[in-house]
Amino acid sequence: MPHSLSIVILAAGKGSRMKSPKAKVLHEICGREMLYYSIKAARALSDDVIVVVAHQKEAVLTAMERYFEGLTFVIQDTENFPGTGGAMMGVKPKHDNVLVLNGDMPLITEHSVSEFMKCDSDIVMSVIELLDSSGYGRVVIEEGHVLRIVEEKDASDAEKAILTVNAGVYAFKKHVLETYLPKLSNANAQSEYYLTDVIALARNDRLEISPLIVEEIEFKGVNSKFDLSNAEMIMMDRIRREWMECGVIMQLPQTIYIEEGVRFEGECFIENGARLCGDTLISHSHIKAHSVIEQSIIRNSDIGPMAHIRPLSVIDGTHIGNFVEVKKSTLTKVKAGHLSYLGDATIDEGTNIGAGTITCNYDGRYKYQTIIGKNVFIGSDSQLVAPLTISDNVMIAAGTTVTSGNIESDVLVLSRTPLKKIPGFFTKFFGKGA
Numbered sequence: 247m248p249h250s251l252s253i254v255i256l257a258a259g260k261g262s263r264m265k266s267p268k269a270k271v272l273h274e275i276c277g278r279e280m281l282y283y284s285i286k287a288a289r290a291l292s293d294d295v296i297v298v299v300a301h302q303k304e305a306v307l308t309a310m311e312r313y314f315e316g317l318t319f320v321i322q323d324t325e326n327f328p329g330t331g332g333a334m335m336g337v338k339p340k341h342d343n344v345l346v347l348n349g350d351m352p353l354i355t356e357h358s359v360s361e362f363m364k365c366d367s368d369i370v371m372s373v374i375e376l377l378d379s380s381g382y383g384r385v386v387i388e389e390g391h392v393l394r395i396v397e398e399k400d401a402s403d404a405e406k407a408i409l410t411v412n413a414g415v416y417a418f419k420k421h422v423l424e425t426y427l428p429k430l431s432n433a434n435a436q437s438e439y440y441l442t443d444v445i446a447l448a449r450n451d452r453l454e455i456s457p458l459i460v461e462e463i464e465f466k467g468v469n470s471k472f473d474l475s476n477a478e479m480i481m482m483d484r485i486r487r488e489w490m491e492c493g494v495i496m497q498l499p500q501t502i503y504i505e506e507g508v509r510f511e512g513e514c515f516i517e518n519g520a521r522l523c524g525d526t527l528i529s530h531s532h533i534k535a536h537s538v539i540e541q542s543i544i545r546n547s548d549i550g551p552m553a554h555i556r557p558l559s560v561i562d563g564t565h566i567g568n569f570v571e572v573k574k575s576t577l578t579k580v581k582a583g584h585l586s587y588l589g590d591a592t593i594d595e596g597t598n599i600g601a602g603t604i605t606c607n608y609d610g611r612y613k614y615q616t617i618i619g620k621n622v623f624i625g626s627d628s629q630l631v632a633p634l635t636i637s638d639n640v641m642i643a644a645g646t647t648v649t650s651g652n653i654e655s656d657v658l659v660l661s662r663t664p665l666k667k668i669p670g671f672f673t674k675f676f677g678k679g680a
């Protein structure tokens with residue numbers, strides 16, 4: 247199948263109902279732009295995936311080229327040929343079977359797309375039965391035959407009452423597109439060239455049009471921010487389920503947020519409220535309640551509750567406790583149990599980071615590295631002023647501000663203001679009998 251099918255994804259529209267300066271197809275669902283998901287499904291089935299762009303085309307191209315190689319982009323002439331029909335006019339598919347998808351359908355799957363190929367009609371079009379059909383093109387069917395699709399803005403009251411709608415995915419024989427696209431007119435409420443009008447033209451010539459009844463959940467068009475949030479909930483359910491089926495344990499899964507780029511290995515345990523983002527790998531680890539992990543690698547570790555692991559951290563064999571923030575740091579067999587900031591740091595095995603330790607990595611202009619060797623004991627409430635290298639087997643006393651850039655092995659480092667005791671001060675200050 248991959249070599250007999252071209253897939254065109256329409257992604258040129260403005261998406262004005264999103265009320266956003268961002269192109270509709272670039273709005274994200276589970277950490278990836280919604281267009282990514284339709285391209286992913288298309289790529290699994292075709293070696294000829296064509297994406298039609300126009301509005302914010304550079305941004306759409308740049309975003310998709312981060313994930314996919316070898317896509318064909320076609321730029322729609324939206325000025326002269328607006329609308330979904332206009333979008334198809336510059337497309338030159340390689341194969342005789344052409345599947346058209348809307349770029350605002352992130353929930354579509356490879357399986358449902360492949361269903362369209364089972365029928366060999368001139369046109370196979372997707373149809374959903376809804377209780378509320380508003381927003382969709384209505385499908386006019388008489389005596390079992392599809393006659394035409396009427397867009398909501400062009401529909402009469404009787405047509406608006408039709409509950410059978412166009413889901414927006416079609417399989418065309420290439421010759422059908424070649425014959426009818428040039429015949430489309432823009433004499434309609436939106437002065438656009440509608441791809442949906444190909445159906446009526448083909449019907450007049452007695453071509454074979456097969457409606458394929460599809461499941462609403464996979465064909466939901468995202469046209470508003472409310473639709474976006476609904477689509478994200480559905481996608482999130484799928485992601486969680488897939489990982490649970492691979493052996494990940496999730497406590498109260500409905501409260502766990504996992505993005506598309508996250509990967510798990512082995513038996514991981516994810517507690518409620520965790521937020522796992524970006525290209526993250528979690529391997530044989532326990533992520534405790536309400537921790538946030540962004541674009542990092544976590545192996546054989548336990549994190550949280552309420553810890554924040556920021557991008558580009560690599561944490562192995564390590565215990566990270568509550569209210570610890572780690573950024574762009576590599577921690578190997580380390581303990582950082584409470585209330586710390588570890589940024590731009592490399593910390594080696596056997597090292598203990600006391601509560602309240604801060605790597606002071608920023609001087610207001612530049613960021614600097616902190617390198618800590620093996621078996622270092624950092625006492626509570628220490629400030630490590632970077633750039634700083636601490637060798638193996640060093641002890642930093644509690645409350646020390648380490649400012650010297652190099653600490654050699656086997657020393658105690660201590661900076662303390664001498665303790666003063668002033669007898670009778672309490673009574674004097676608060677008055678007798680206080």
Ligand code: UD1
Binds near residue numbers: 350381384
């Ligand atoms: C479209 C269908 C409607 C169907 C619905 C299903 C048409 C005329 N209408 O309506 O029958 O029920 O999808 O979700 O096709 N696009 C372009 N260039 C354009 C305009 C749109 O590439 O000039 C792209 C958009 O980026 C989007 C897709 O086509 O990904 C659909 O456009 P949209 O405006 O959402 O169409 P709907 O009004 O939803």
Ligand code: MG
Binds near residue numbers: 350468469
């Ligand atoms: Mg739409």
